[in-house]
Amino acid sequence: MELPSRAPGEILLPQGEMTDIRRRLRALAAQRDVTSVIACAFDHRTRVLPFVYADLRMVPAGVRAIGSALVDSGFSKTRIVLQQWNKNFRPDEMRLDGRIPDLVLVSSMHLHSSACDRLIRAANQIDPAQRPLIIVGGPRFIYEPWQAFSHDPQQPKGADAAVTGEEYVLLSLLEVLLTLRARHESLRSVFERAKESGALDAIPGLVYGRSAQPEGPVEELVDTGIQRLLGNLDELPHPVLGYQLLETPGRGTTLAAQALPVNRVRKHCKISSLVLTVGCKFRCAYCPIPAYNQRQYRVKSGERVADEMGRINATYHINTFFGADDNFFNDAARTLDIAETLARKRTARERPYGNIRYFTEATVHDTLILREHLPLIRRSGLTGVWMGVEDLTGSLVKKGQNKGKTLEAFRLLRESGIYPIPMMMHHDAQPLVTFRNNYGIVNQLRTLRQAGAIYTQVLMLSPAPGSKWYGDTFSSGLAFASVAGRPIEQWISDGNYVVASKHPRPWIKQLTILLAYLFFFNPLRLLLSLFWSKSNIPHADDETRPAEETARYTPWTKFKRWLSLKARAQLMDAALQVVGMAGLIQTVRRTLPWTWQLMRGRIVACDRPPASKIPMRSPQGGPASHALPGTELAAPHALLPVVQPHTCESKAA
Ligand code: B12
Numbered sequence: 142m143e144l145p146s147r148a149p150g151e152i153l154l155p156q157g158e159m160t161d162i163r164r165r166l167r168a169l170a171a172q173r174d175v176t177s178v179i180a181c182a183f184d185h186r187t188r189v190l191p192f193v194y195a196d197l198r199m200v201p202a203g204v205r206a207i208g209s210a211l212v213d214s215g216f217s218k219t220r221i222v223l224q225q226w227n228k229n230f231r232p233d234e235m236r237l238d239g240r241i242p243d244l245v246l247v248s249s250m251h252l253h254s255s256a257c258d259r260l261i262r263a264a265n266q267i268d269p270a271q272r273p274l275i276i277v278g279g280p281r282f283i284y285e286p287w288q289a290f291s292h293d294p295q296q297p298k299g300a301d302a303a304v305t306g307e308e309y310v311l312l313s314l315l316e317v318l319l320t321l322r323a324r325h326e327s328l329r330s331v332f333e334r335a336k337e338s339g340a341l342d343a344i345p346g347l348v349y350g351r352s353a354q355p356e357g358p359v360e361e362l363v364d365t366g367i368q369r370l371l372g373n374l375d376e377l378p379h380p381v382l383g384y385q386l387l388e389t390p391g392r393g394t395t396l397a398a399q400a401l402p403v404n405r406v407r408k409h410c411k412i413s414s415l416v417l418t419v420g421c422k423f424r425c426a427y428c429p430i431p432a433y434n435q436r437q438y439r440v441k442s443g444e445r446v447a448d449e450m451g452r453i454n455a456t457y458h459i460n461t462f463f464g465a466d467d468n469f470f471n472d473a474a475r476t477l478d479i480a481e482t483l484a485r486k487r488t489a490r491e492r493p494y495g496n497i498r499y500f501t502e503a504t505v506h507d508t509l510i511l512r513e514h515l516p517l518i519r520r521s522g523l524t525g526v527w528m529g530v531e532d533l534t535g536s537l538v539k540k541g542q543n544k545g546k547t548l549e550a551f552r553l554l555r556e557s558g559i560y561p562i563p564m565m566m567h568h569d570a571q572p573l574v575t576f577r578n579n580y581g582i583v584n585q586l587r588t589l590r591q592a593g594a595i596y597t598q599v600l601m602l603s604p605a606p607g608s609k610w611y612g613d614t615f616s617s618g619l620a621f622a623s624v625a626g627r628p629i630e631q632w633i634s635d636g637n638y639v640v641a642s643k644h645p646r647p648w649i650k651q652l653t654i655l656l657a658y659l660f661f662f663n664p665l666r667l668l669l670s671l672f673w674s675k676s677n678i679p680h681a682d683d684e685t686r687p688a689e690e691t692a693r694y695t696p697w698t699k700f701k702r703w704l705s706l707k708a709r710a711q712l713m714d715a716a717l718q719v720v721g722m723a724g725l726i727q728t729v730r731r732t733l734p735w736t737w738q739l740m741r742g743r744i745v746a747c748d749r750p751p752a753s754k755i756p757m758r759s760p761q762g763g764p765a766s767h768a769l770p771g772t773e774l775a776a777p778h779a780l781l782p783v784v785q786p787h788t789c790e791s792k793a794a
C-alpha cells in the first residue's frame with residue numbers, strides 16, 4: 142500500500158525549475174491580486190504524551206512553507222491561521238484586506254481530520270457567488286486525498302482540490318489558474334474552467350472532483366499522478382518569510398487586521414522547525430517515508446541551513462531549531478557539510494550562531510557510522526537526537542539496531558554532548574516486564590534510562606497510511622473498525638490508543654503503555670534526577686553568548702552566569718521529568734476511558750482498508766495513483782478529452 146514512484150528519470154524536477162516558477166508567478170501576481178488564508182487543522186483532543194509542549198510551541202513547517210512560497214511568489218496578502226493558537230477560527234467569518242479571500246488552503250495530518258473537515262465545511266458555508274477556492278494538502282491528503290471530498294448527498298460540500306505533494310504542485314496550479322484567469326474572474330470560476338478543459342491534468346500531484354451538476358455531490362475523482370520532487374532543497378523559498386504571516390493567537394472566530402507582530406513571534410513559537418534533509422535509506426514496513434520520497438534523499442547545503450537559522454534568529458530571536466529530518470545521519474557526507482558549516486560559525490561564537498542549538502531524528506545504525514564526527518556535529522549545535530530504537534532486541538523491526546549497538550550509540554552521543562532520546566514501539570508480542578531477558582518494554586526503558594535517555598516516546602504499532610503494512614493491518618483483521626459500538630475515529634489513530642491488535646485482551650496493551658510511561662516519568666525519578674542527573678553531560682554548561690558580550694562581564698556577573706549554566710545542565714533532567722509527568726496526567730485522563738471501553742465493549746475488526754467511496758481514475762482513464770485496492774475505477778463515459786501535457790521545458794520556453 143505504498144505510494145508508487147514515478148518512472149526513473151521523471152522523479153525530480155529539472156534543476157532551476159522551482160526558481161523559475163517563482164519568478165514567473167511574481168510576474169503574474171503583479172497583474173492579478175490574490176488574497177489567501179492558510180489554515181492548519183489541529184484537534185486539541187490529541188494533546189497527549191510525548192509532544193505536549195512541542196505541539197503548540199512550534200509553528201508547523203508545512204503551513205509555514207506554503208506561506209513562504211506564496212509570499213515569495215508575490216502573493217503577500219496571505220495569512221496563516223494555526224488552530225493550535227486560534228481554536229475558534231471560522232473560515233466563513235474571515236476577511237482579509239477587507240474582503241473574503243480568493244483562496245483557502247487547509248493543511249492537515251490524519252489525526253486532525255475532524256478539525257480539518259469542520260474548516261472545509263465552514264468555508265463551504267460562504268455564499269457560492271463569493272466562496273473562495275478551497276485547496277487542501279499535508280500528510281492526510283498525500284496518502285488519502287479522497288478524504289477531501291464528500292460522497293454524502295446530505296453533506297455534499299468538500300474541497301475543490303487536494304494537493305498530494307509539496308510547494309511546487311501548488312505553485313504550478315496557481316500558474317495555470319492565473320494564466321487562464323479573465324479580468325475580474327474569481328479563482329474558483331477559473332479553476333472550474335481549467336479542470337473541465339483538462340488544463341490541470343498535466344500537473345502531477347493533484348486530485349480534483351467532478352460532478353454532473355454544479356454544486357452537486359462529487360461523482361468521480363481525477364488523480365493527476367505522483368508529484369515530481371524538488372531535488373535541490375536550496376531552491377525552496379526562505380522559511381523566514383512564513384513567520385510574518387501568522388495570525389495572532391486568540392479566541393476570535395475571524396482574522397485580526399494585522400498579522401502577529403515580528404517582535405511577538407518568539408513569545409508563541411519557541412522552536413523553529415526546519416527542513417534540513419528529506420528521506421531515509423531504510424525500508425521499515427510500517428513507515429511511509431521512503432515510498433513518499435520515491436527513494437530519493439534530498440538535502441539543503443550547509444550554507445543554506447546556516448543562512449536559514451541565522452536569518453530566523455536575527456529576525457525573530459528564536460535560537461532553538463528542530464530538523465524535520467527523517468534520518469539526519471542518512472548520508473555522512475551530506476550531514477558533515479551541514480555540521481561543518483554550522484560548527485565553523487558557532488566555534489567562533491559568531492553572532493547569532495554561538496547561541497543556536499538544534500534537535501533532530503536519526504537512526505542508531507547511522508550514528509555508529511558517524512562516530513568519529515560526533516564531537517564536530519555537537520559543535521555545530523546539535524543538542525539532542527530522537528532515535529527510532531523501536532525495540533532493543535530488534536525482533537519487531539530490523540534497521541541495524543540491537544541492544545549492544547544502541548547502547549554504544551547512546552554512549553558515543555552522550556560523550557560528545559548530545560542527548561539521545563529513544564522512540565519505542567510497543568506491539569502485541571511484547572510484555573510489560575520480563576525476568577530473564579530484555580524483551581519487556583519496562584526492561585528496555587530501564588536499560589535505556591541507565592544508558593542516559595532523558596525523555597522517551599512509547600507508541601503502539603498502528604496502521605500508518607502509505608506504509609507497506611497498511612493494507613494488511615486492515616485485511617488481516619488487526620485494525621479495529623469499532624469498539625463498544627464506537628467507530629475508530631482518526632484522532633485516536635496516533636499510536637497512543639490501541640486501535641489495532643490481535644491480543645486477546647487489548648486493554649492490557651493500553652495499560653502497558655501507560656505503565657511504561659509511568660515507569661519512566663514519576664516523582665521518585667524526579668527526586669533522584671536532582672542528584673544523579675542524566676542531563677549533566679559534556680558541553681551542557683558551555684557558554685554560548687557572543688565573546689564580545691562575555692568579555693564585558695564583571696567578576697560577579699561572570700559567577701552568576703557560571704552558576705546558572707551549571708544549574709541548567711544539572712536540572713534539565715528534572716525539568717523533563719516534570720514535563721513528562723504533566724503529559725502523563727493528560728495521557729491517563731484521555732486513554733484510561735479507552736482502556737475501559739477495550740475491556741468492556743465488543744471489538745469489531747476491519748476486513749478491508751478504508752478505500753475511497755468515490756470512484757477514481759487517472760486523467761487518461763486508468764487506475765488512479767493514490768487509489769487503495771477496493772476503489773472503484775471511474776466509468777469511461779466520464780472521461781475528459783486527453784490533453785497534451787505541458788512540460789517544465791515547454792513552459793520555460
Ligand atoms: C516535525 C514532526 C512532528 C512535530 C510537529 C510539530 C510541529 N508543530 O511542527 C511533532 C514532534 C510534535 C510531531 C508529532 C506527531 N506526529 Co509528526 N512529524 C513530524 C515530521 C518529522 C516533520 C514534519 C514537517 O515539519 N515536515 C516538513 C514540512 C515542510 O512537510 P509537510 O508538513 O509534509 O508539508 C509539505 C507538504 O505536505 C505540503 N503541504 C502541507 N500542508 C499543505 C497544505 C496545502 C493547502 C498544500 C497545497 C500543501 C501542503 O507542502 C509542504 C511543503 O513541502 C513528519 C515526517 C516528515 N518528514 O514530514 C512527521 C509526521 C507529520 N508526524 C506524523 C505523526 C503520525 C505524528 C504523531 C501523531 C505521532 C504521535 N503518535 O505522537 C504526533 C501528532 C501530534 C499532534 N497532536 O499533532 C505523521 C503524520 C501521518 C499522517 N498521515 O497524518 C508524519 C508524516 C510522520 C509519518 N508517519 O510519516 N510530528
Ligand code: SF4
Nearest residue numbers: 421423424425428467
Ligand atoms: S528508519 Fe525511520 S524514517 Fe527510515 S524507514 Fe525506518 S521508520 Fe522510516
